[in-house]
Amino acid sequence: MAHHELAMPIDEATARSLRVGDTVTLQRTLYGIRDATQIHLFDRGRTTRFDMAGHAVIHTAPNVRRVAPDAANPAGYAPLCVGTTTSDRMERFTRPLMERHGVRAIVGKGGLREASSAAFRDLGGVYLAIVGGTAALETTWIEAIEDVDLDDLNPESLWKFRIRDFGPLLVGMDSVGGSLYETVRDAAAAKRAGVLASLGVKAP
Amino acid sequence: MKIEPAAVEDASRELYIRALKMLPPDIKEGFATLTARETDATAQRVLGTMVTNIAVAEARDNLLCQDTGIPIYNVEIGRGVEVDGVALKAAIRKGCERATREHPLRSSVVHPLSRRNEHTSCGAEVPVIHVDFVDEDQTLRLVMIPKGSGSENNSFLRMAIPAEGVDAIKTFVVDCVLAAGGKTCPPTIVGVGIGGTSDLCVALAKRAATRALGTRCADAEGAALEGALTRAVNGLGVGPQGLGGDATAFAVHVELAATHITMNPVAVNMQCHSARRASATFTPAGVRYGY
Numbered sequence: 001m002a003h004h005e006l007a008m009p010i011d012e013a014t015a016r017s018l019r020v021g022d023t024v025t026l027q028r029t030l031y032g033i034r035d036a037t038q039i040h041l042f043d044r045g046r047t048t049r050f051d052m053a054g055h056a057v058i059h060t061a062p063n064v065r066r067v068a069p070d071a072a073n074p075a076g077y078a079p080l081c082v083g084t085t086t087s088d089r090m091e092r093f094t095r096p097l098m099e100r101h102g103v104r105a106i107v108g109k110g111g112l113r114e115a116s117s118a119a120f121r122d123l124g125g126v127y128l129a130i131v132g133g134t135a136a137l138e139t140t141w142i143e144a145i146e147d148v149d150l151d152d153l154n155p156e157s158l159w160k161f162r163i164r165d166f167g168p169l170l171v172g173m174d175s176v177g178g179s180l181y182e183t184v185r186d187a188a189a190a191k192r193a194g195v196l197a198s199l200g201v202k203a204p
Numbered sequence: 205m206k207i208e209p210a211a212v213e214d215a216s217r218e219l220y221i222r223a224l225k226m227l228p229p230d231i232k233e234g235f236a237t238l239t240a241r242e243t244d245a246t247a248q249r250v251l252g253t254m255v256t257n258i259a260v261a262e263a264r265d266n267l268l269c270q271d272t273g274i275p276i277y278n279v280e281i282g283r284g285v286e287v288d289g290v291a292l293k294a295a296i297r298k299g300c301e302r303a304t305r306e307h308p309l310r311s312s313v314v315h316p317l318s319r320r321n322e323h324t325s326c327g328a329e330v331p332v333i334h335v336d337f338v339d340e341d342q343t344l345r346l347v348m349i350p351k352g353s354g355s356e357n358n359s360f361l362r363m364a365i366p367a368e369g370v371d372a373i374k375t376f377v378v379d380c381v382l383a384a385g386g387k388t389c390p391p392t393i394v395g396v397g398i399g400g401t402s403d404l405c406v407a408l409a410k411r412a413a414t415r416a417l418g419t420r421c422a423d424a425e426g427a428a429l430e431g432a433l434t435r436a437v438n439g440l441g442v443g444p445q446g447l448g449g450d451a452t453a454f455a456v457h458v459e460l461a462a463t464h465i466t467m468n469p470v471a472v473n474m475q476c477h478s479a480r481r482a483s484a485t486f487t488p489a490g491v492r493y494g495y
Contacts, residue, residue: 134269136268
C-alpha cells in the first residue's frame with residue numbers, strides 16, 4: 001500500500017510497479033478523453049496531433065469558459081468544473097488507447113472490466129480510481145487547459161490539462177490482474193443469496 | 205394569483221445553477237448518517253472526499269459535479285393560480301438555455317441520432333417538464349433536478365407476472381444494485397416504481413429516486429418495503445464508488461400505483477450521491493428558493 005508521486009509521462013516499468021491498493025498523485029500533464037473522442041479516434045479514423053505516450057488519460061468532459069488565449073489560458077478555455085465520468089462505457093477503448101497511443105494509466109470512476117485488465121497485463125498499464133461526483137475538489141488540482149484537439153466534439157474534445165498534485169488516486173486495477181472492482185463484485189455476488197433470504201424471498 | 209412567464213424564466217435559470225452548486229440539507233444529513241456507521245476504511249475515505257467536495261463547491265461557488273445532467277423541471281400548480289401553460293413551458297426552456305449560456309454550463313444534451321450538441325442543454329422534449337396539480341392555495345412550485353448520466357444509465361424495467369409475487373420485486377431491486385456496482389456513483393438513492401403501466405412504473409421509479417431523504421412512501425406496505433430493501437442493499441458490500449463498504453445506498457424509496465390483474469411491473473431508477481435538487485415556490489408574497 002505504497003504512495004507514488006508520478007511526474008507524467010511514465011515508463012512501462014513504473015506502470016507495472018503499481019499495485020491495487022496503492023495510492024498515486026499525478027503531476028504535470030493529464031489528457032481528458034470521453035465517449036465521442038474515442039468513437040471518433042477508433043471507429044471513424046480520426047487522428048490527434050497530441051503525443052500521449054506514457055501519459056494518463058481521464059474520462060471527462062469539462063465545464064469550460066471561452067476566453068481570449070493568454071499565458072494563463074493558452075488554449076482559450078478557462079476550466080470551470082472538471083470532473084470524471086463513468087468509465088465502464090469506454091471499456092472497449094482501453095486496448096487501442098494503449099496500443100496506438102501508448103497510454104499508461106486511465107483515471108476514472110466505477111472501474112473497467114476484463115478486457116481492460118487483459119490490456120493492462122499485456123501492455124503495462126493501470127486504472128486509477130478517482131472519487132466520482134467530486135468535481136469541485138478535482139478542479140482545484142487543474143492548473144490550466146494547456147491545449148485542445150478534436151474540438152468540434154466539444155465538450156468531448158481531447159483536452160490537455162496542466163495539473164498539480166492531482167490526487168490521491170487509488171490504484172483500482174493493475175498489470176498483474178488485480179482489480180478491486182472484481183473483488184468487490186465477487187464478494188457482493190456471494191452475499192446475494194443471504195440478502196434475498198433476509199428479505200424472505202423463497203428459492204431465489 | 206397570476207404567474208408571469210418572465211418570473212418563471214428567471215427562476216428556471218436560477219434553479220439550474222443552484223441545483224448544480226448546493227446539495228439539499230437532507231442529503232448532507234444522509235452523508236453524516238452513512239459516515240457514522242461505515243466500518244470499512246476505504247469507504248470512510250471515499251465518503252470523506254465526497255463531504256469535502258460539498259464544502260469546496262460551496263466555498264468556491266462551483267458545481268458539485270461536472271455532469272450537468274439532463275435538466276428536469278417538475279411543476280406543481282396549486283389552486284387559484286392563473287398561468288398560461290404554453291408560455292410557462294416556453295419560459296422554463298428559455299431559463300434553462302440562459303443558465304447554460306450565461307453561467308456557462310456544459311450542455312450535456314445531444315440529438316439521439318446525430319449526437320449534435322446545440323450547447324443549450326435543450327433539444328427535442330428536453331428539458332423534461334412534468335406538470336401536476338396540488339391542493340395548495342395560491343402556490344406554484346418549480347422543482348429542478350439535473351439528472352446525471354452515471355446513475356441514469358442504470359435504469360431498469362421488468363414486467364414481472366403475478367405468479368412471481370413480491371419476491372420478484374425484491375429480487376429485481378437487489379440484482380439491479382448488484383449490476384450497477386460502482387457505475388451509479390454510490391451511495392445512491394435507489395428509486396423503485398411498482399405497478400401501473402410500463403411507462404408509469406418507470407416514472408414512479410424516477411419520482412422515488414428524486415424524493416427527499418426522510419420522506420416515506422404514502423402507502424403503508426410500500427413504506428415497509430422501503431425499510432426492508434434499504435437494509436438489504438446495504439448488506440451487499442458494494443460500498444461508495446463500488447470500492448466496497450457498507451454505504452451502498454442512502455435509502456431505497458418506493459412509489460407505487462395500482463396495476464392490472466395480470467401484471468406485476470417493477471422499475472428501478474437510481475440517483476447518485478450528488479443528489480441535486482432545487483425548488484422555487486411562487487406565492488402572492490413573491491418567490492422563495494429552497495430544495
